[in-house]
Amino acid sequence: MPSSNTFVGVVFGGASREHNVSIQSATTVIKALRNGDNANRFKIKPIYIDLDGRWWPEEIANQALKKGYALQEKELPTPLPPHGFNGLPNGTNKVEVWYPVLHGPNGEDGTIQGVFTLMRKPFVGSGVLASATGMDKLAMKAAFSAAGLPQVPYFPAEAKDLTREGDKEKLLKKLELNVGYPCFVKPANLGSSVGITKALNRKQLIEGLMEAAKLDRRIVIEKAVIARELECAVLGGSDSLKTSAVGEIRFDADWYDYETKYSQNSSQALIPAPLPAKVKDRVQQLTLQACEIITAKGLARVDFFYKEETDELWINEINTLPGFTSKSMYPMLWEAAGVTLEQLVATLVATATE
Ligand SMILES: Nc1ncnc2c1ncn2[C@@H]1O[C@H](COP(=O)(O)OP(=O)(O)O)[C@@H](O)[C@H]1O
Ligand SMILES: [Mg+2]
Missing domain, CATH: 3.30.470.20 (ATP-grasp fold, B domain)
Structure with a gap:
């Protein structure tokens, strides 16, 4: 366990379609990090990443937590900094352990884990390799x-194969031969079921592929069970x-x-x-x-x-980085094993510094 009053930087939001879920997960995590014995163990710095990937300090992070879903551009201070990562917000140089509470691309996929690795600071959860492999x-x-x-039969596709008629026909034949109907069509890099459809026939398969291709270049088609x-x-x-x-x-x-x-x-x-x-x-x-x-x-x-x-x-x-709202399966599975939310987040911070 790190020394008392460990500075924990909780990063949430993110340039991802799972932004709002992340805000809810972060609400649960931050509350647990401040509750009971944890109040003396940790000092919490919430950091918010907006939908465009800009990092914001505690004040703005608290606004997002209070609102409960994404802050819009007009709610952010102007002039807006450039998009994306432009260094850490003021006041975060004291962070000793990073705690990403981000779901989906730009957070669960190894990108932010790479930033923490370069900073040489411990962080909660998997490193770059596991995060990137698990996301895709x-x-x-x-x-x-x-x-x-053991996995259900699946087949990969690329969005570019849908743009040319001949390639598309070849792909559809391959999918029908290797997977068949009913099947699920999924963008490779999302979560929360975003962009996923079930296809019972060729028409629905084409629609599903087009839908998935809007969200990702890489698509997976798998047999429905x-x-x-x-x-x-x-x-x-x-x-x-x-x-x-x-x-x-x-x-x-x-x-x-x-x-x-x-x-x-x-x-x-x-x-x-x-x-x-x-x-x-x-x-x-x-x-x-x-x-x-x-x-x-x-x-x-x-x-x-x-x-x-x-x-x-x-x-x-x-x-x-599974969902961590108070009603999510991950914390509930541990609660059933007698691990309270407070113990769970404290253990996660401890494993980060191992
Ligand atoms: N091969 C499948 N057979 C039956 N149901 C499936 C299959 N693939 C996905 N589903 C359904 O779609 C949901 C979301 O799919 P999943 O691959 O878990 O995507 P996500 O990462 O968005 O959660 C699953 O929980 C399940 O209900
Ligand atoms: Mg799932």
């Missing part, structure tokens, strides 16, 4: 597949990762889309998931393997599909 669904699947982890959705969390340093219980998400929708994820009462978390002990063990073992393959540490949530009828288990994805 094609890189992630390639890594899992090389290690022999009818299965339960299980999630398992990890916590700890690279040599001491521990798994939580296995949780399950159930929802009133065909699949777990953005609306269902973030509207209240449309999904339900079961902790622990009602599963035979053998399946739970397999999930936990695959979770650790997945983390090891991409070198994830600190925190991560690994998601699975489980088909009860055939006892088939497939790994779906790893999230190296």
Whole structure:
């Protein structure tokens, strides 16, 4: 555990479609870092990254936290600094440990982890390699597949293959042969189900590909399975990762889309998931393997599909900065294991400085 009154810089917001979720996660994290015993352990510096990638100091960060969603340009002080990273806001040179609470591109993908690495400051969560590999669904699947982890059949596509008629026809044939219908079409580098569609036929496949191509050059198409959705969390340093219980998400929708994820009462978390002990063990073992393959540490949530009828288990994805709102699966899985939010964030800061 770092010395008392450790300066922790909590960075949130970000140039990502998951900006608003990040603000909610940061609200939970900051509250927990200031609660109970943590009040004497940590001094918190909230830092806000706006939708255009500009970094803002505590005052503005507090405004964003208070508002609960993205600050617009007209709410920011003028003249606006140039877009992107232009050095740290005033007053942040004291930060001893960085705590990124960012989801999606420009935060969960290794970019900010690279900045922290260059600064030579410890930070919460995975490093550059695990973050980048975990963010890009094609890189992630390639890594899992090389290690022999079970995954549903998938096929890669590139946005440029959709622009020329001949290439498009070839691609569609390949996808129909290798994946078939129904299938899911996903931009490789997003989260929160943004840009994902399900296709039952060629017309929907083309629509889905066009939709995904608007958001990413890299696209993944995968076979749709009818299965339960299980999630398992990890916590700890690279040599001491521990798994939580296995949780399950159930929802009133065909699949777990953005609306269902973030509207209240449309999904339900079961902790622990009602599963035979053998399946739970397999999930936990695959979770650790997945983390090891991409070198994830600190925190991560690994998601699975489980088909009860055939006892088939497939790994779906790893999230190296999972949602951290008070209703998110990651903190709930640890709460069920007796780890309070306060203990959880304190442990995460401790693993950063290991
Ligand atoms: N191959 C699949 N079969 C069945 N459902 C799927 C499949 N792929 C994705 N889904 C559904 O879409 C949701 C989001 O997909 P996911 O790959 O987890 O993207 P994200 O990174 O945006 O969470 C999943 O939770 C699941 O409900
Ligand atoms: Mg997911």
